[in-house]
Amino acid sequence: MxxxxxxxxxxxxxxxxxxxDIDLEIEDGEFVVFVxxxxxxxxxxxxxxxGLEDTSGGTISIDGRDVTGEAPARRxxxxxxxxxxxxxHMTVAxxxxxxxxxxxxxxxxxxxxxxxxxxVLNLTNxxxxxxxxxxxxxxxxxxxxxxxxxxxxxxxxxxxxxxLDAALRGTMRLEISELHNQLKTTMIYVTHDQVEAMTMADKxxxxxxxxxxxxxxPLELYRSPRNLFVAGFIGSPRMNLIxxxxxxxxxxxxxxxxxxxxxxxxxxxxxxxxxxxxxHLGSDTFLHVHSDGVGPxxxxxxGDIGAHHGDTIFLTPDATKVxxxxxxxxxxx
Amino acid sequence: xxxxVTTQHKxxxxxxxxxxxxxxxxxILYTIITSFKSETEAIAGFNLIPSGTLESYVEVQAQSxxxxxxLNSVILSVGSTILALxxxxxxxxxxxxxxxxxxxxxxxxxxxxxxxxxxxVLFPIYLIFRDTGLLDSRIGLTIMLMLINLPIVVWMLYxxxxxxxxxxxxxARMDGASLWGExxxxxxxxxxxxxxxxMLLNIILAWNEAFWTIRLxxxxxxxxxxxxxSFSSPQGLFWAKLSAASTLAIAPILIMxxxxxxxxxxxxxxxxxx
Numbered sequence: 313m314x315x316x317x318x319x320x321x322x323x324x325x326x327x328x329x330x331x332x333d334i335d336l337e338i339e340d341g342e343f344v345v346f347v348x349x350x351x352x353x354x355x356x357x358x359x360x361x362x363g364l365e366d367t368s369g370g371t372i373s374i375d376g377r378d379v380t381g382e383a384p385a386r387r388x389x390x391x392x393x394x395x396x397x398x399x400x401h402m403t404v405a406x407x408x409x410x411x412x413x414x415x416x417x418x419x420x421x422x423x424x425x426x427x428x429x430x431x432v433l434n435l436t437n438x439x440x441x442x443x444x445x446x447x448x449x450x451x452x453x454x455x456x457x458x459x460x461x462x463x464x465x466x467x468x469x470x471x472x473x474x475x476l477d478a479a480l481r482g483t484m485r486l487e488i489s490e491l492h493n494q495l496k497t498t499m500i501y502v503t504h505d506q507v508e509a510m511t512m513a514d515k516x517x518x519x520x521x522x523x524x525x526x527x528x529x530p531l532e533l534y535r536s537p538r539n540l541f542v543a544g545f546i547g548s549p550r551m552n553l554i555x556x557x558x559x560x561x562x563x564x565x566x567x568x569x570x571x572x573x574x575x576x577x578x579x580x581x582x583x584x585x586x587x588x589x590x591x592h593l594g595s596d597t598f599l600h601v602h603s604d605g606v607g608p609x610x611x612x613x614x615g616d617i618g619a620h621h622g623d624t625i626f627l628t629p630d631a632t633k634v635x636x637x638x639x640x641x642x643x644x645x
Numbered sequence: 646x647x648x649x650v651t652t653q654h655k656x657x658x659x660x661x662x663x664x665x666x667x668x669x670x671x672x673i674l675y676t677i678i679t680s681f682k683s684e685t686e687a688i689a690g691f692n693l694i695p696s697g698t699l700e701s702y703v704e705v706q707a708q709s710x711x712x713x714x715x716l717n718s719v720i721l722s723v724g725s726t727i728l729a730l731x732x733x734x735x736x737x738x739x740x741x742x743x744x745x746x747x748x749x750x751x752x753x754x755x756x757x758x759x760x761x762x763x764x765x766v767l768f769p770i771y772l773i774f775r776d777t778g779l780l781d782s783r784i785g786l787t788i789m790l791m792l793i794n795l796p797i798v799v800w801m802l803y804x805x806x807x808x809x810x811x812x813x814x815x816x817a818r819m820d821g822a823s824l825w826g827e828x829x830x831x832x833x834x835x836x837x838x839x840x841x842x843x844m845l846l847n848i849i850l851a852w853n854e855a856f857w858t859i860r861l862x863x864x865x866x867x868x869x870x871x872x873x874x875s876f877s878s879p880q881g882l883f884w885a886k887l888s889a890a891s892t893l894a895i896a897p898i899l900i901m902x903x904x905x906x907x908x909x910x911x912x913x914x915x916x917x918x919x
Contacts, residue, residue, distance in 0.1 A: 364815050385821035397816035401834040410830070414821035458820065 313375045314465035314498030315340045316361060321370035323356055323522075330356045331522040333370070338466075338500065338515075340375075343492050346502045347509040347545070348519035354502045355470055357519070361500065362468050363387050374465060385414075390459035391468040394475065396451045398443040398458075405430075405439040408457040415462070429457040432494075449480045456491070466498035473508065485512060506546055510534070518542050540641040543568045549598060549610045551635070558606050564636035564644055571598065571612040573633035576619070581626025585609065587619050601625065673895065679888035687884035701889035708886075709875060711893055718868035718897075720783055721858070722851035725790035726844055729798045732791070734840070737802035738828055742814060752803065755796040763793075763856045774861055783866045786858060790851045798847055805839025806832065842908050845901075852898045869894035 316338040323331040330353045338344050346354040359365040361372060363384035371380045379387045390411070398407050405426055412422045430436045433453040443451055452472060459467055469488070473481045489512050492499050503509055509516050510530045518525040518533065518541070526538040530546075537543035543551050551568045559567045575581070576599065585603035592615070599611040599619055611627060619625055636644040679687050680702070681695035705711065740748045770789070771780075779785025809832065817831045833840065855870040862871055873894050876887045902909065 362819060364818070384815075384818045389819070391816070391819045393812045393816060395810060395812050397810070397812040399813065399817075399831055399835075401837075410817075410822075411820035414823075414826060458816075462820075 313340050314338075315375050316466060316498065316500070317373045317376075318361070319371045319373075321357075321360060321372060322368045323353075323360055323365065324368045329522065331360070334522075334524055336517065336524065336527070338498060341496045341498055343489075343499045343501065343512060343514045344517060345509040345513035345515070346500065346517050346519055347506055348504065348525075349545070350504060352519040353522035354504075354519045356522075358391075358468050358470055358500060358502045362389055362391050364391075388462075388465045389468055390462050390464035390466075391470065392452075392455045392459050392472045394471040396443070396455040396472075396475075398451060398454055400443050403440050403442055404435060404446070404454050404457075407443065407454055408435075408461055411458060411462045425461045426457075429461045432460070432491075433457050448476050449484060452476065452484055453487075456488070460491075460495070464497070466500060469499065469501040471502055471504070473503075474505075481508075488512065507548055510546070516546075518545060520545075536643065537568075537635065538643055540566060540568075540637050543635055543637070543643075549612070552609045554606055554609075556605075556607075559636075562634060562636055565639045566637040566641075568635035568637065569629045569633065571610040573630040574609065574611045574627045575630070576611050576613040576617060577626045577628070578617075578619070578623075579626065581628040583609075583627045583629075585625055585627055587621055587623045587625060590619050590621065599625070601627070603627065673899075676888045676891050676895075679884055680892045682885050682888075684883055684885045687888070701885040702893070705876070705886055705889045705893065709872065711872065714867060714869045714872035714894075715897070717783065717866055718852055718870075718894075721786050721790055721866070721868050722848045724783070724787040725794065725851045726847040728787060728791040729795050729847055730802075730840065730844065733795060733798040733802050733843075734828065734833065737799050737806050738832060740799075740803050741806035741809075742811065752800065755799060759793075759796050767860065770857075771860065780861060781863045781865045781867070786861055786866050786868075789857050789861065790854055793854070793857065794847050794850050797850070798843055801843040801846070802836070802839065805836050805843075808839075809835050838908070845905050845909055849898055849902060 316336075318334055318336040321331065321334045321336075322329070334357065346357060348354050356365060360367055363379070363382060363386075367380055371378055373379060374387060374389075399410065402410065408426045408429055409422045412425060417425075426439070427436070430439055433456060435450065435453055435457060438446060438450060438454075443454065446454065455472070472488075473484050476484060485508060488499075488501075492512075501508075501512060513530055515527060516530055516533055517527050520541050525545075526533060526542045533542060533546045537546060537551075540553065544553060547570055549571050551570050552574070553566055553568050555566050559565060583603045583606050585601035585606075587599055587601050588608075589600040591598040591600075595615050597613045597615055597617050597619070599613055599617075600608070601611060602608050609627065611625075613619070638644050675693075678693060678695050681697050681699070682692075683696060683698050683700060686692065686696055740752065774780045774785055774789075777785075779788075813835070814827055814831060817827045822830060852868075853870070855874075858868050858870045859874050862868070873887070873890045876883065876890045
């Protein structure tokens with residue numbers, strides 16, 4: 313079990329408020345991602361749940377039990393840190409065994425569980441090595457191994473992939489998702505990378521300045537962002553946000569249109585634009601264009617569009633995919 | 646051209662370093678040389694070539710029992726170091742990992758006690774030792790040496806502990822380690838190089854400490870510093886014997902320092918270069 317409930321949770325460091333007031337419900341077995349820009353309070357929120365920081369107000373309960381004042385170890389949570397936080401003086405086997413040793417398990421149980429975790433994580437051949445002799449990806453797997461042997465009620469991941477290179481990040485992303493499918497344990501994952509959030513999460517919590525901007529499934533957030541912040545944060549490349557006369561024609565202060573919802577043509581269309589930079593990725597082409605009266609726009613076009621710097625193209629937004637926002641930045645129905 | 650200048654600079658710097666090192670080491674070297682002279686040679690004036698006689702060593706050993714003083718030195722320096730570490734490890738831990746607003750002040754205050762002239766507290770401490778029966782006792786002197794070196798030990802350990810990433814200790818906390826489990830299984834093993842160099846330095850400091858060891862002992866607990874001073878007799882100074890006694894007193898610590906110099910240099914420059 314791993315149902316986590318936050319009620320009116322707040323956190324201040326001296327006079328600085330990091331998290332003003334948060335309510336959040338995390339269901340058992342869910343993969344929840346906290347996403348937001350640097351300094352939005354997502355790591356602090358995770359550390360509050362872990363018990364590594366004390367709350368300034370509110371309650372945190374796990375499976376209905378109030379754990380607000382409890383020590384980290386008693387919350388039955390396991391955490392994977394950004395720096396891996398492996399014990400450098402212990403072998404891989406001892407690192408993985410450490411939480412079991414602290415729990416006073418017998419040697420046979422420890423050996424069995426360590427072997428099992430090593431098998432699941434492909435670490436069997438590395439058990440006698442020290443963390444210093446492992447690659448980044450292997451270290452990350454040891455950190456995950458140390459977390460899974462305890463069979464915690466939830467896993468907490470604090471930006472676990474940010475120290476890895478792009479290729480390895482992709483692989484580890486898949487591995488963590490597979491692990492979640494196997495274990496079906498609640499996972500809370502903190503990242504500033506919205507691609508990680510979109511690909512891994514059952515539920516995304518978008519944070520900004522300590523406030524929850526929106527909670528929903530990746531597609532909900534993509535299709536109906538509640539406000540300008542979420543609209544700009546979720547989706548890659550970012551949503552085009554247009555103000556002024558164009559927006560006013562849609563009865564809004566700001567309108568948003570995703571790059572993939574603009575169709576580009578070399579002959580005719582609603583907006584005339586000049587290509588600034590064309591990024592040819594093979595499957596797609598991202599065009600960074602400027603349109604008079606509308607402003608700078610990003611367009612996702614097919615791989616075979618032959619547009620280059622200085623070319624004139626015509627764009628037509630998909631009218632059903634235009635997002636409208638009022639003067640307060642909130643989405644209009 | 647630039648390369649030639651660099652090579653020249655390097656050569657000059659190397660020669661300068663050797664000259665400075667030689668100047669520092671010369672008094673010790675001259676003490677060792679003098680210890681192999683006869684008393685007549687020793688007072689005859691500056692002379693770098695001794696006759697090679699061992700008579701001073703024989704007389705020194707005949708006059709007083711070297712090994713008793715040596716044993717006291719070992720007990721006092723090692724004992725006070727172990728005691729200091731036992732007190733300083735938890736203290737440095739709390740200052741490094743859960744500092745308060747006053748932590749820096751406490752550290753500064755501890756260090757400031759080292760700036761006080763020892764003689765200023767000679768009488769109160771002497772009286773306390775006399776009244777509690779600690780005069781000329783190993784236990785009393787061990788406590789004294791522990792106390793005078795404690796600020797340095799705490800400072801050094803604090804510096805090492807600060808280098809250990811806090812996330813590793815948090816990981817241990819998440820893994821269910823108690824406070825002592827955290828210190829015992831994670832912090833101490835990771836800080837072993839730092840603890841080792843602190844230990845070595847403290848042993849050297851305690852071994853060489855002369856002010857308190859001479860004043861608070863007479864015979865039973867007297868270490869090698871008292872052994873040396875016992876040879877500056879009222880009849881006048883016997884340079885050769887005094888040199889032999891000094892050589893015997895510094896030899897063990899010099900040898901230990903020689904073998905552990907790598908560890909010591911690392912310890913003393915830790916945190917200075919990152």
